Structure formats: structure tokens, C-alpha cells
Amino acid sequence: MTLNEVWFILFVLIIAGYLILDGFDMGVGILLLPLARTDVERRTFLNSIGPVWDGNEVWLILGGGVLFAVFPLAYASLFSGMYSAFMLVLLVLILRTVALEFRSKEKSPRWRSTWDTVFGLASLGLALLLGIAFGNVVSGLPVDANGNFSSGLTGLLTPFALLVGVTTAAMFSVQGGIYLMLKTEGELHDRVARALPRQMIAFFVLNTLVVIAMVLFHQEITERYISAIWPVIFPAAALIALGGAWLMVRRGEAFKAFLCSSALIGLLLISGGVGLYPNLVVSTLDPAYSLTIFNAAAAENTLEVALIIAVIGIPFVLLYTTGVYYIFRGKTVVETDGY
Numbered sequence: 001m002t003l004n005e006v007w008f009i010l011f012v013l014i015i016a017g018y019l020i021l022d023g024f025d026m027g028v029g030i031l032l033l034p035l036a037r038t039d040v041e042r043r044t045f046l047n048s049i050g051p052v053w054d055g056n057e058v059w060l061i062l063g064g065g066v067l068f069a070v071f072p073l074a075y076a077s078l079f080s081g082m083y084s085a086f087m088l089v090l091l092v093l094i095l096r097t098v099a100l101e102f103r104s105k106e107k108s109p110r111w112r113s114t115w116d117t118v119f120g121l122a123s124l125g126l127a128l129l130l131g132i133a134f135g136n137v138v139s140g141l142p143v144d145a146n147g148n149f150s151s152g153l154t155g156l157l158t159p160f161a162l163l164v165g166v167t168t169a170a171m172f173s174v175q176g177g178i179y180l181m182l183k184t185e186g187e188l189h190d191r192v193a194r195a196l197p198r199q200m201i202a203f204f205v206l207n208t209l210v211v212i213a214m215v216l217f218h219q220e221i222t223e224r225y226i227s228a229i230w231p232v233i234f235p236a237a238a239l240i241a242l243g244g245a246w247l248m249v250r251r252g253e254a255f256k257a258f259l260c261s262s263a264l265i266g267l268l269l270i271s272g273g274v275g276l277y278p279n280l281v282v283s284t285l286d287p288a289y290s291l292t293i294f295n296a297a298a299a300e301n302t303l304e305v306a307l308i309i310a311v312i313g314i315p316f317v318l319l320y321t322t323g324v325y326y327i328f329r330g331k332t333v334v335e336t337d338g339y
Contacts, residue, residue: 003303004293005278007070010310012273014066016266018059019130020175021321023265024258025049025056027176029096029123030169032116035180035195039109040334041188042116046100048183048332053100055324057093058317069306073147073296074280081141081149082133085156089129095122124169131168135161138272139218140282143289147296160213167206171268174199175261178245181254183332196249204242207268211235214275220282221275231274238267 028049036042067075079086099119103112139160143149177196184192215222225231241264248257276282280296283289297303 003300003307004297006307007066007297007303008273008277008293011063011066011070012270013266014059014063016269018056018063019269020262020265021056021059022053023127023172024175024179025053026123026127027172027174028180029119029176030127030173031176031180031192031195032123033120035191036116036188039112042112043334044184044188044332045180046103046119047334048180050100051328052324054097055321058321062314062317066306066310070298070303071280071291071293071296072298074291077143077147077149077281077291077296078137081143081151082136082156084153085129085133088153089126089133092122092125092129095119096126127169127172128165131165132156132161134168134272135164137281138164138214138221138276140220140284142285143281143283143291144285145289147289147291160210160217163206163213164210167203167210170199170203170206171265174203174245175258175265178249178254178257178261181249181252182258185331193249193252197246200242200246200249220287221272224275224277231271234267234271234274238264238271241267 028045032042032045036045064075067078095118099115099122103115103119106112133156136156136158139158141149141151174196177192177199180192181189181196219226225235241260245257245260245264248254248260278292278294279290280293281291283291298306
């Protein structure tokens with residue numbers, strides 16, 4: 001296995017970590033407006049993610065750093081070609097942060113309701129944008145021989161990318177709902193538990209449509225699954241994980257359901273990575289123009305030094321993440337102060 005392949009695997013795993021962790025707090029935001037009816041319930045939702053949401057986004061920074069340092073040509077192509085889309089992602093990230101910080105500054109119901117709405121819509125917008133970005137990467141982009149392409153925001157809103165965006169939002173709402181089962185109790189817990197099966201059915205239907213669309217219109221992704229049997233284990237395992245999450249939700253075993261839904265997200269991303277390999281950005285103009293883990297990578301010594309730094313640094317990130325979740329384990333209780 002080459003260093004390029006090692007870094008591709010690490011990059012996929014880091015992004016999977018981000019989607020699993022930040023996915024549930026995006027899901028909490030998506031569910032905030034439809035499920036939380038009173039100020040106390042909304043504060044419970046926000047308090048449940050208050051100590052951990054910013055730490056979750058460390059994984060996004062880590063993933064961006066890996067792309068910048070290890071695959072700089074892919075980083076340059078994506079960030080310049082989809083500049084307007086990434087600026088919109090940055091905007092909704094800022095709005096989520098501002099909403100959480102500003103909500104508690106005033107006791108006015110209108111003030112708090114406004115920022116709750118901002119947080120909910122920004123969370124939904126971020127989920128949609130991430131899904132749309134992934135949908136475009138999977139379906140390919142008009143990259144030329146120099147690795148350049150230019151696409152405005154409207155150019156990225158293809159039917160397939162929009163379908164992937166809506167599916168991603170549904171997936172995060174499931175992850176967020178299961179997390180809320182862990183953190184809430186009483187009537188609020190029961191309401192979340194009743195809503196989850198419907199959300200899981202919606203996600204299953206949408207994800208099935210994504211798979212059908214890929215088989216019909218994006219065979220460059222499914223070709224690996226057709227030519228070799230072994231990659232099928234990843235989407236098959238994802239389906240089993242979804243079934244496990246459904247069963248655990250019905251049994252009321254929230255922690256096991258959360259593990260299953262986290263595995264589902266990770267396995268779906270790995271399935272996409274297997275289909276893309278060795279490509280990072282597929283060119284729709286000419287397959288020879290595609291940016292791969294080999295022609296878009298940094299020099300060999302850079303990959304070596306970056307791997308040493310990763311081996312030293314990632315355990316600290318894992319330790320910090322584990323420590324925070326251990327400290328703030330248990331049910332969320334609303335106090336006088338706070339969000």
C-alpha cells in the first residue's frame with residue numbers, strides 16, 4: 001500500500017468522523033423547530049449539543065487540512081471551482097455559531113424564537129450543502145486538463161446533487177433524533193422516539209432513490225461494484241446498520257441505535273470512497289483529466305512528514321473528543337443559566 005492510498009483511507013475516515021459527530025448536532029438543529037414546542041424544550045435540545053458541537057467541527061478543519069496538505073491540487077480545484085458554494089457553507093456555519101451564542105443574551109420570546117429559527121434553518125442548509133457538494137463530487141465536475149473548472153452555485157444544483165442533499169439532511173435528522181433519545185427524558189423523549197421511525201423510512205426511501213440514480217446515470221461509480229464483488233460488503237453492511245438502528249429504536253435502546261446509525265454514516269461514506277477510488281475529482285470532460293490520489297498528491301516527503309504529524313496528533317483529538325463526551329454524559333437538564 002502506497003502513502004497515497006494510506007492518506008486516502010485516512011481522509012475518508014476523518015470525513016466520516018466529522019459527518020458522524022457534527023451530523024448529530026446538525027440533526028438536532030433540523031429537528032429543533034418541528035419537535036421542540038416550548039422554550040424549555042428548545043433549550044434542552046440546544047443544551048444537549050452545547051458542550052460538544054464546536055469540538056465536533058474540529059474534524060471538518062482536520063479534513064480540510066489533510067486535503068490542503070496532502071492533495072493540494074484537488075483542494076485548489078474544488079475550492080476555486082466551487083467558491084460561491086463554499087462561501088455559503090461558511091455563512092451557515094457562522095450563522096449556527098451566532099445563533100447559539102446570541103440566543104441567551106435576551107429573555108424576550110421573540111428574540112429567542114428568531115435565533116432558534118436561524119439555528120434550525122442554518123443546520124438544515126449546512127446538511128443540504130454538504131450533500132450537494134458530495135453529490136457533485138460523485139457525479140463528476142467539468143475539470144479541464146489543467147485541473148480547473150468554474151461553476152456558480154446554480155450550476156451545482158443538478159437533480160442528482162439535490163437528491164443527495166435532501167438524503168443527507170434526512171440522514172442527519174435520524175442521527176440527531178437518536179442522539180436526542182439519549183439526552184432527553186419524559187414527554188420530549190417520547191415525542192422524539194415516535195418521530196424517529198418516520199424519519200428512518202424517509203431516509204431509506206431517499207437513499208434507495210440515490211442508489212437507483214447512480215446505477216442508471218453514474219455507472220462510473222457503480223462500475224467497481226459490478227466488476228468486483230468484495231466492495232458490496234460496505235453498502236450491505238450499511239443496510240444492516242440501518243436495520244439495526246431501526247430495531248434498537250423500537251426497543252428503546254438509544255445508545256445501541258446511535259452506534260448503528262454512526263456505523264451507517266461511516267459505511268455509506270466508505271462505499272462512496274470505494275466507488276470513487278482512485279479519483280478525488282472525476283472529470284466529466286475527459287477521464288484523463290480526473291484528479292486522483294496520485295496526480296493530485298503532494299511530494300513523497302510531504303506525505304511522510306504529514307503522516308508522522310497525523311500519527312502524533314490524531315490520538316490527542318480522539319482523547320479530547322472521548323473526554324468531552326464522557327464528562328457530559330447522561331441526560332440533559334435545563335438550568336436557570338445557559339442556552
